[in-house]
Amino acid sequence: MAVQTVAGNATTASPDLGPAAALSCRECGERFELGPLFACASCFGPLEVAYDLPTGSPEELRKRIEAGPDNIWRYAPLLPVPADVAEKPNINPGFTKLVKADNLARELGVTGGLYVKDDSGNPTHSFKDRVVAIAVEAARAFGFTTLSCSSTGNLAGAVGAAAARAGLRSCVFIPHDLEQGKVVMAAVYGGELVGIEGNYDDVNRFCSELIGDPLGEGWGFVNVNLRPYYGEGSKTLAYEICEQLGWRLPDQIVIPIASGSQLTKIDKGLQELIKLGLVEDKPYKIFGAQAEGCSPVSAAFKAGHDVVRPQKPNTIAKSLAIGNPADGPYVLDIARRTGGAVEDVTDEQVVDAIKLLARTEGIFGETAGGVTLGVTKKLIEAGVIDPTLTTVVVNTGDGLKTLDAVSATSQATATIKPSLDAFRAAGLGTA
Numbered sequence: 001m002a003v004q005t006v007a008g009n010a011t012t013a014s015p016d017l018g019p020a021a022a023l024s025c026r027e028c029g030e031r032f033e034l035g036p037l038f039a040c041a042s043c044f045g046p047l048e049v050a051y052d053l054p055t056g057s058p059e060e061l062r063k064r065i066e067a068g069p070d071n072i073w074r075y076a077p078l079l080p081v082p083a084d085v086a087e088k089p090n091i092n093p094g095f096t097k098l099v100k101a102d103n104l105a106r107e108l109g110v111t112g113g114l115y116v117k118d119d120s121g122n123p124t125h126s127f128k129d130r131v132v133a134i135a136v137e138a139a140r141a142f143g144f145t146t147l148s149c150s151s152t153g154n155l156a157g158a159v160g161a162a163a164a165r166a167g168l169r170s171c172v173f174i175p176h177d178l179e180q181g182k183v184v185m186a187a188v189y190g191g192e193l194v195g196i197e198g199n200y201d202d203v204n205r206f207c208s209e210l211i212g213d214p215l216g217e218g219w220g221f222v223n224v225n226l227r228p229y230y231g232e233g234s235k236t237l238a239y240e241i242c243e244q245l246g247w248r249l250p251d252q253i254v255i256p257i258a259s260g261s262q263l264t265k266i267d268k269g270l271q272e273l274i275k276l277g278l279v280e281d282k283p284y285k286i287f288g289a290q291a292e293g294c295s296p297v298s299a300a301f302k303a304g305h306d307v308v309r310p311q312k313p314n315t316i317a318k319s320l321a322i323g324n325p326a327d328g329p330y331v332l333d334i335a336r337r338t339g340g341a342v343e344d345v346t347d348e349q350v351v352d353a354i355k356l357l358a359r360t361e362g363i364f365g366e367t368a369g370g371v372t373l374g375v376t377k378k379l380i381e382a383g384v385i386d387p388t389l390t391t392v393v394v395n396t397g398d399g400l401k402t403l404d405a406v407s408a409t410s411q412a413t414a415t416i417k418p419s420l421d422a423f424r425a426a427g428l429g430t431a
């Protein structure tokens with residue numbers, strides 16, 4: 001199939017995307033005008049947003065951010081969005097809790113400070129609301145009327161909700177065999193939801209075909225033809241973590257990998273904060289987490305390869321089940337450049353980690369969260385993550401969407417008649 005670089009039939013008359021100046025190729029550096037492009041016309045490399053970032057004093061910028069709304073729009077000066085973005089109808093994600101996880105730290109032997117960035121607190125209960133919110137602004141700017149995506153589950157719900165609020169039509173595509181919680185969540189907002197008989201990589205291939213076809217005219221696929229903008233939403237995780245630590249870089253961050261977009265953009269966000277003087281420039285390490293049943297990036301990391309060999313996913317961590325991750329090679333670069341690592345855990349370890357987080361911190365994460373905490377635990381035990389340093393673990397989704405993972409082992413302790421005698425017999429009282 002030919003690689004498409006331009007897509008949709010949208011208006012591109014001088015879009016107002018705030019500080020975004022151009023798109024630039026991550027491989028050859030060639031620059032393109034802002035538009036619904038995602039691959040370089042010269043080398044087919046992925047495009048990303050290049051900025052004219054604010055030039056004032058760091059103190060001034062910090063104050064301006066702190067005076068902003070309690071959502072991702074406080075960082076509007078660093079995002080490809082118009083200055084009045086907060087006044088438009090959107091679902092305003094972000095500024096989720098950074099939980100100081102002292103109980104978990106004690107259990108894992110971490111003494112340098114352990115934090116959980118809990119993105120289950122977003123409007124549709126996953127980090128995907130961040131990336132979709134940015135893509136919606138690009139869709140508006142380019143005149144798209146239908147919002148779409150290929151999804152491993154959470155993205156479909158985030159697109160459905162954001163489109164509903166923005167007054168856009170939505171039509172989203174998922175593998176047909178997703179968890180019930182994700183299917184319902186994607187359908188309830190009233191857009192169209194299409195199950196594809198195949199895995200995520202099949203869904204994604206289908207969407208690429210649809211983009212080049214009249215059937216998909218005027219459609220903004222948030223993670224395909226709007227991907228350069230979409231990706232920028234993940235930078236807000238980096239901004240928030242640093243701001244919530246008191247404008248300080250963490251020493252170590254553990255991030256789950258599906259396509260690898262989130263991990264690469266968190267790194268981009270940290271680099272920007274350093275460049276802008278908003279945080280002190282010091283080394284940090286980025287760790288990537290995958291499930292063993294879909295671990296193409298982890299396998300490449302361990303083998304010392306620069307390229308990622310695609311896999312056929314088979315894991316309960318369906319939100320991370322991308323066998324051919326678009327940003328895999330960039331994840332490898334970042335893990336190696338920062339002195340981090342990429343590791344994977346079994347489905348059993350995923351379940352154990354979900355329950356560990358719930359039991360110690362009262363946070364019920366989805367399977368992706370189990371992957372990330374499971375890998376954190378494994379790397380601490382292996383001496384790769386340093387327990388004496390400040391560590392942030394990103395929980396990207398809500399356990400209510402993946403109940404099947406723990407339902408077999410999380411049930412009522414006892415079922416009794418409503419009498420004290422019955423309760424006494426169950427042996428659960430104090431006396």
Ligand SMILES: *Cc1c(COP(=O)(O)O)cnc(C)c1O
Nearest residue numbers: 154258259260261262368396397
């Ligand atoms: C999509 C998703 C990710 C990571 O996605 P990337 O494609 O790597 O950006 C992580 N966690 C959850 C819960 C997700 O839905």
Ligand SMILES: [Zn+2]
Nearest residue numbers: 025028040043
């Ligand atoms: Zn290029």
